[in-house]
Amino acid sequence: MKLNWKLPLLLGAAGAALMVPEMAAFAQDAAAEAAPVAEAAAEAAPTLSAGDTAWMLVSSVLVLLMTVPGLALFYGGLARSKNMLSVLTQVLGILCVVSIIWVVYGYSLAFGEGNAFIGDFSKLFLKGVAPDSLSGTIPEYVFVLFQMTFACITPALIVGAFAERAKFSAVLLFSALWVTFIYFPMCHMVWAGTGLLFNDGALDFAGGTVVHINSGVAALVATFFFGKRIGFGKEAMPPHSLVFTMVGAALLWVGWFGFNAGSALSAGSTAGLAAINTFVATAAAGLAWLFVEWIAKGKPSLLGLASGVVAGLVAITPACGTAGPLGAIVLGAVAAVFCFFFVTVVKNALGYDDSFDVFGVHGVGGIVGAIGTGIAASSAFGGVGYAEGVTMGAQLFIQLKSVIITILVSGIGSAILLFIVNLVIGLRVPADAEREGLDVAEHGERAYN
Template identity: 65%
Template sequence: DEVISEYVFICFQMTFAAITAALVLGATVERMKFSAVMVFTAIWLTIVYFPIAHMVWAGGGLLFEMGALDFAGGTVVHINAGVSALVACLILGKRKGYPTEPMPPHSLTLTMVGTGLLWVGWFGFNAGSELEADGTAGLAMINTFVATASAGLFWMLAERLAGHKGSALGFCSGVIAGLVAVTPAAGNSGPFGAIILGAVASLVCFFVVSKLKPKLGFDDSLDAFGIHGVGGIIGAIGTGIVYQPVFGGPGDGSTAMMAQVVIQVTAVAISIAWAAVGTVIAIFIAKLVTGLRVSEETEVTGLDLGEHGERAY
């Protein structure tokens, strides 16, 4: 067996930890103190992220031994971050002026650039999670291609059906929804299953972001829950279905579909509960140490100036 350098493996795992923490903060932007972010992130990674990563990926881990399938982080990264983001933004409260004042993305160009970087990087995440260059890594790569393409197109289709134009922002949102959904399924699905998974996740995430969030009224600034949380749940549960050989998946049929789906649902439920409770603890410790929200004046002038003393533009 080829042995991977421990330093290389640490770096690979570290990138997952870094992106997961960043996703959580996507729900709290424009109102959380930088000092609170630093305290929260250190505690959250320690009590939420690391234990779930161990449960899912380590031999001897609770969900690993249960037989839960998570190729590259559907539970560990996306459900974990999405649920934590929802809890954090509910505790933090809404931005001043939300939802009556329009708050569009300030740069669609950078949104496109970021989405492109994510999709390219995701090939490394998903194919790299096989930890060797073999057929399964190739399968993970093509699934990361086709599920994402499917989801980007289906989000724009959903926009048309809802009476809007197919938009660049919508395409980017769909791309992320597809990437999220295919993460647990990357090496656990055939390309056909991945295409279906991407389409379904995109349509459901579109509904949550455009219809459900305004109804419920929570202020998840960058839709971390609506896309990562919801897309992650669909991907994780869907993996139990697309894994089956009848859908072109790599499963050998030894675990019946319903049995696998039950395992996946259990893993999702445990991840949701762990993330929610851990986030409440982490955010209240941050509140105790630094306070959570910037002053109203800082929020109005913008956090670039108020928290960092610099302008982005």
């Protein structure tokens, strides 16, 4: 039989013609299924926001303003004139040292993957961070910068506890060790996505535990290692310039908007909530301290008003992004009363020499604020509410646990580090140097000539 060579071609053409509609339908179905996936991937991919980036750059500068000149002037004014420059040098020196440590390994330990307690060295020397890499909607470099300002100011807060008697070399060494073994782990536990307290559901929007309780407890421990200043309790040691202290407090308040509202990491509604809470809680705390002092001592003082302002700033820090304005006002006022009591009653009763009341304001204010966050976040008080299935009682328990863990980590860790520094180079200047003043004895210069 003779085969027609055209037959296979005809059959193939017919088959292809029959397959075309089916292939087209299959392609359409596949495209329809892939469309939601592609859309979800596009939504999940982070994109740069110029507005968020601009706000975070401004916030970083505002937090830097808190340290120098804000904190430096606040503490410097509280010191006696012979120790003014020593305080300024300590704060500025810590800022410089910690900023370098942060870039070398601090950012990696704080925000690297790691485990529940500490990060890893995957971002050593900012490895993997490039100008075009993003953290949310902002460049990762900007996130690194913002968090660096927090790392710098936290150990600088501790300076106020042992001012007027500490070796400058001991201050720098202790600060370097403290951020490494205390601050970076606490930062990771609270703010890194894999951290212990983060996963536990602890609310700390801008650093009630990480910054204030952490530094306040370390300050209290330091007062026992350094001992009392010569003449403490026997001679008057008034601040040499309340003008500087008031200017410093004002700069702290202004800078704190970057500290709190910047912690939203975007220029949105949460930043607005944090900003107004930072304003009204601080005002309420200043008034509360002022009136309580007025009743207790007969006169309202500028130092009391400034101290109340700082206490309010501290207290609202963990709650600023979750509380409502009315809750913030109550929280600020309550914290100021507690801080006043500790500074004027408890400190005198126990007799410890916390030179500028770091524990009384930052430690106590941070504790009240961190626990109070569990109440102020309730929608019944104008807050944003709790996570699904979480009650106020449950959140309060979580907040209390976070406070206890912070106290233990900072208290025990700081004691070990102070012991080591004292053993290696000594903590305190000689008695003659303390009497002369640290400006001349440690730095060879005077604030006033």
